[in-house]
Amino acid sequence: MQISSSSFNQAVDQLSSLPGIGKKTALRLVLHLLNRSKDDVKDFGNSFVYLADEINYCSSCYNISEHQLCSVCSNLNRNNQLICVVENVLDVIAIENTNQFKGKYHVLGGIISPMEGIGPNDIKVAELIHRVKEENITELIMALSTTMEGDATNFYIYKKLKEFDVKITTIARGIGVGDELEYTDELTLGRSILNRIPFENTLSL
């Protein structure tokens, strides 16, 4: 049975278009919204209209920002010559929460994925190359997912920047802090042996 109300069905369809929200969950959520006041439901909807109109990206790193430069890029205490390349804004938040990184970011807005039709021109690679050229960057830390797509993006950027005088590093892959050796997969364990580090380096942490 379908409910014969186009406004209701439209709202359900819109909610269920989000990843992880099925038709039944969307139905429940819309019914939940209808228990609120009319103004509350309008505020809910208008917040997304407002989002579409007002959302701004930092003109330097493409992080989400209210102003022309985001709070990281406009912070004078941060290292201008060190850029951490990430896939999206969630990664910026995750790295900022570690308090271990004092450089700036570059948000690609995706990774190269032929399966999903995302090529180098669909993400902010050209803008990254421009920054490396113009801003006297000394090191680029690649912090993308350890997937095939992440590796392909890493390699593409590496190839494009080979000619420039910039050091390219990636974040360390290894066994997570607190993880037990016997439950670690062979690939990670193998790599963590290949990429072993001097013991003295861990003493300062």
Add this chain to the structure above:
Amino acid sequence: MQISSSSFNQAVDQLSSLPGIGKKTALRLVLHLLNRSKDDVKDFGNSFVYLADEINYCSSCYNISEHQLCSVCSNLNRNNQLICVVENVLDVIAIENTNQFKGKYHVLGGIISPMEGIGPNDIKVAELIHRVKEENITELIMALSTTMEGDATNFYIYKKLKEFDVKITTIARGIGVGDELEYTDELTLGRSILNRIPFENTLSL
């Protein structure tokens, strides 16, 4: 770290106000929306503004409806004297999908729950009593959840309608079709023995 964009944070807050959607999921969903075109995000928001403005309830049974009467109430082939009392629209859909009920509905819009501050006046009980008085109803099928709140609502309505000449029944509680006896809880099993039915009744199904 917080993202310094009020439009972004507002959209995240609105989404995470929905039941079952936490802050992190809301963040992901808003980032997903931002990958769509500006018009798509506006359509998403406007569907809820439209919902708030246009949503209508059937003037008889309080089901969601585009017109004054919902598709069930305006169907001349359905039994006018039989009303199934349910908590919300999802229950109407569930019962309609069984194809076993040919009467009409009454959507209470909630059940009596002192813990959540929902009293008899917050749900459509008075409207139900009015229908029983005016519409020559012969049977009322109570189809509420088997919770304390559902039982309290059943009992409240039963007491209010005692004086009228209307038969009040509840849907059968028992072991689900396909369930195994040994995994059924004692309460359900006990009740299914007390409320046993003549074997002949099951042959027609």
